Amino acid sequence: MxxxxxxxxxxxxxxxxxxxxxxxxxxxxxxxxxxxxxxxxxxxxxxxxVGVIVYDRSKNGSGDSVGPVTSTTSWTPPxxxxxxxxxxxxxxxxxxxxxxxxxxxxxxxxxxxxxxxxxxxxxxxxxxxxxxxxxxxxxxxxxxxxxxxxxxxxxxxxxxxxxxxxxxxNAVTPKILAELAYNEIRVPSTKVTLAPANKTKVNLPTWAWLDGAKFKPVSVTASIPVLGISATTTAEPVSLKIDPGTSDAETYPASGVCQIKDGSIGEPYAKGKSDETPPCGVKYLRSSGDGSYPLKATITWKIHWTGSDGGGDTLPDGTFGATQNVVVQEIQAVNR
Structure with missing residues (x-):
């Protein structure tokens, strides 16, 4: 690139x-x-x-649905x-x-x-x-x-x-540059793939996963060339949280938090897994009637930085989520 x-x-x-x-x-x-x-x-x-900040976003998230992370604490960039x-x-x-x-x-x-x-x-x-x-x-x-x-x-x-x-x-330092770069981080959309797709059934475990290829560490480097200082802020995906959009549902796992392992977020459904419990997913207990449930999927990103002065540390976790409508029907079915 x-x-x-x-x-x-x-x-x-x-x-x-x-x-x-x-x-x-x-x-x-x-x-x-x-x-x-x-x-x-x-x-x-x-x-x-003279002291303009230069942002290198060449290793940032890309695509049509990227967005900024939101700090999980009250912290904000300078x-x-x-x-x-x-x-x-x-x-x-x-x-x-x-x-x-x-x-x-x-x-x-x-x-x-x-x-x-x-x-x-x-x-x-x-x-x-x-x-x-x-x-x-x-x-x-x-x-x-x-x-x-x-x-x-x-x-x-x-x-x-x-x-x-x-x-x-507040005199500029690599740490301040890292905090400003945090504000420039962009991450992919978190719309999950579901199986069954589009419509699911009451009491049927619905598998959920994300394209692992899109969820890799992203980073932004901020620098002030005239001072010769810089900092790189990196965000790494660590977990996916599923919110079914209704209390009449169960999540897999029960916490609704699917850990990311080896770049994999959930597991794609494959034929023959209908009797298995999905590692990441949801089971709706009631029909959505004539409407749908707003399922929200949120990724948590661990964020850290390294500076040109040899410094570095963690910054508050960031989250980015997306909502999608899920239609749940009363008809029982087997997902094969």
Whole structure:
């Protein structure tokens, strides 16, 4: 499979990436609404940000019915983080028009000039260090999840190869990249194959299985090339849970949780197994009448990450499910 690498940038037109964009925290008194502003290059033109995150999704799930996993806990990926964003020329080109407009007030503008121009503590936007580092700033998830406003630090300078100030929370690390990559994981649909197909019978064990070829580990790698850091987040399927859609049913096994073994999820029905108990399936005890039962199949994915710094750990399990209608008839039959 060809390597697919997506670079996400802040531009002055709508972001083209389908899943993740970045919103820049407003530096001049707004209420934090999303801004798709870019940064200025050394010649003053708008361009991509320095610390943009690159997502490699070439090992992600694919197909028409893929979807994101939902954490089994209250955990969510970071709402905001800090990373390199501007060169000295870019920061100057970004801030000076704001000051000249006067819309932010003389006092605020004067404080900003003192900080970034007059040497308290930075002199002339650190132009004399232009090849030695970058101005860092916050990036905010596009959907503004709870906590996006935690990143309130003003622009700060970091030399190349140096860590960000210790007192800055949410400065980007491989772990943060791994957590952001979690949000980019896509897994296959969990619609199960049933036997009998389409319609089953009351008190007849119905076999359920999934195409094991579709359920293999998937992963997404997030990186910031300018910092030389990256993290790969991997999701592996571990179990399938069957919810029959009615209390008038029994599941196989009784817990309704079918463990995945050697990539196999359940077992396809084969002729001659009518007297066997399915390793994964359901038995309906009552007819669905003129309607159907909404059987839901949910896969649980174990998720872990490894980072370019040698770090790694687990992240909360994720789930992804799909519902399908099952018609149950009163007529007794033998499944052969």
């Amino acid at each position: 060809a390597r697919i690498t997506t670079v996400l940038t802040l531009v002055s037109v709508p972001v083209l990436a389908s899943h993740v964009a970045f919103a820049e925290r407003d530096k001049h008194g707004s209420n934090g609404q999303t801004k798709q502003n870019g940064n200025a290059t050394d010649d003053g033109n708008l361009s991509s940000t 709402a905001c983080w800090y990373a390199p964003k501007y060169t000295p020329a870019q920061l100057k080109a970004y801030l000076e028009p704001i000051w000249e407009a006067g819309s932010t007030g003389y006092e605020w503008d004067a404080e900003q000039r003192a900080r970034y121009v007059d040497g308290h503590p930075y002199k002339d936007f650190n132009k004399d260090r232009a090849d030695k580092g970058y101005w860092w700033d916050s990036y905010v998830n596009k959907d503004f999840p709870p906590g996006w406003d935690k990143c309130k630090e003003p622009f700060f300078w970091v030399d190349k190869g140096d860590p960000p100030p210790a007192n800055v929370e």
